[in-house]
Amino acid sequence: MSFSEITARVRYAETDQMGVVYHAHYYVYFEIGRVELMRTRGVAYKEMEERDDAYIVVAESHCRHLQPARYDDLLRIRTRVAEARRRTIRFAYEILNDSNGELLATGETLHVICNREGRPKALPDKYRELFPVSEHGGAEPER
Amino acid sequence: MSFSEITARVRYAETDQMGVVYHAHYYVYFEIGRVELMRTRGVAYKEMEERDDAYIVVAESHCRHLQPARYDDLLRIRTRVAEARRRTIRFAYEILNDSNGELLATGETLHVICNREGRPKALPDKYRELFPVSEHGGAEPER
Amino acid sequence: MSFSEITARVRYAETDQMGVVYHAHYYVYFEIGRVELMRTRGVAYKEMEERDDAYIVVAESHCRHLQPARYDDLLRIRTRVAEARRRTIRFAYEILNDSNGELLATGETLHVICNREGRPKALPDKYRELFPVSEHGGAEPER
């Protein structure tokens, strides 16, 4: 299964008074992973919005927080396409501590392709090959 | 089923260039709802941490984003305890547009009670009545 | 000098591992104060953008952090117009702990009125009375 990877260092701004990364920031790490996966497949998400009027709007998001990430940790964000259909894409993520490989979090986000006004539309043809569409949908990803 | 409610106005800082609230912020709204539910039951979460060394660490978080929230919208955050066990609490949330009652998002967070060092512990007795423990756990909340 | 006031409760998400509010969030509190001042003068900033194509872009921001704000503190945000010119508005802020009146931070933001494309423009006439323009500018606010 092909996935992309990128690292991100935990910022002080992302910690909370428990001394760990505030849980909502994992969704920002997911975003970083998602954009990187597109980039490695030749898609600048910025251009999807600007040139092709295709926004990948978040319809569902989920995260299991296994171990806390801490200030200054270098995180490895691993992203893959879990499922692609005509109008939706599901990404799956793993966040690891890059220094020791420990798995810190896993998660998924489901996206609906929309135009600028927020109306669902089909993914433009030119992106189809990049996100191979599974016609029959396949098994629902595990939770 | 008893729940608590609190309102929050969408800040400019919470919007993104799609012109809507960036999805990760819903988890902050959930936090506001969770703290408010505790407050209405007589618990200042701050004191749970400081006096009772009981932190409710996020182990899992989930959100369905149904309709976008927009800048300056007044949101109504509705929170209930979906499940309470000896060492875990599950909260369920609804985010509504306060002006028209439209449901914008639903979600859940699962928390593990931990001490300052992050080790799981039982919820201190004094909080048991506030979050009635379902011994047999009941059905898993729907997804 | 007329000012507006609004309160905001510190969110867990706004703390950092020092156990206090991360400094950048004061600028979000300033935004809350600024929007509230407009609202008390009959201006919904949202409509300034949508109907009048007038965006108040931040050109300069400054904050003195005097005392830390902490989780769950109720903050009182006091805002006034420090200076208004044809194309710029300067707001001044005080952040106080609402429970004891302690001054936590002071600051200023300078804004340039721009259209949707980010080009400077004069403040639309209808807003002139709300932000009285000082023709000669007056003294520069103290630093």
Added chain:
Amino acid sequence: MSFSEITARVRYAETDQMGVVYHAHYYVYFEIGRVELMRTRGVAYKEMEERDDAYIVVAESHCRHLQPARYDDLLRIRTRVAEARRRTIRFAYEILNDSNGELLATGETLHVICNREGRPKALPDKYRELFPVSEHGGAEPER
């Protein structure tokens, strides 16, 4: 004058509905630059806190926003020590668009060295060489 540099890519989460980076995030970029400058001088800020009980608390922050940064821009963050005294350090920053060198923002932050309880203390000796102290303080940095 010696400075350090590091790049950071603008995240979607950092944009607002004006289609540009929300101004408060520049202070997070400043933090990234500050930590990197320390790292290039052999100081892991994390260890300053953990081993030496020395926190560099933000006492003042300032930013001039010259040109907007946009989603997916690669930013170059340039940081230098503007002034170091026994108990305070002042950092100065420039944020540039890495692709064309355009200057987007400049700023400064003034920090007080504090212990874990937030009491001012002198910078531990071992860090003195890294942040050469100007005994007479020198000229106030320009605003």
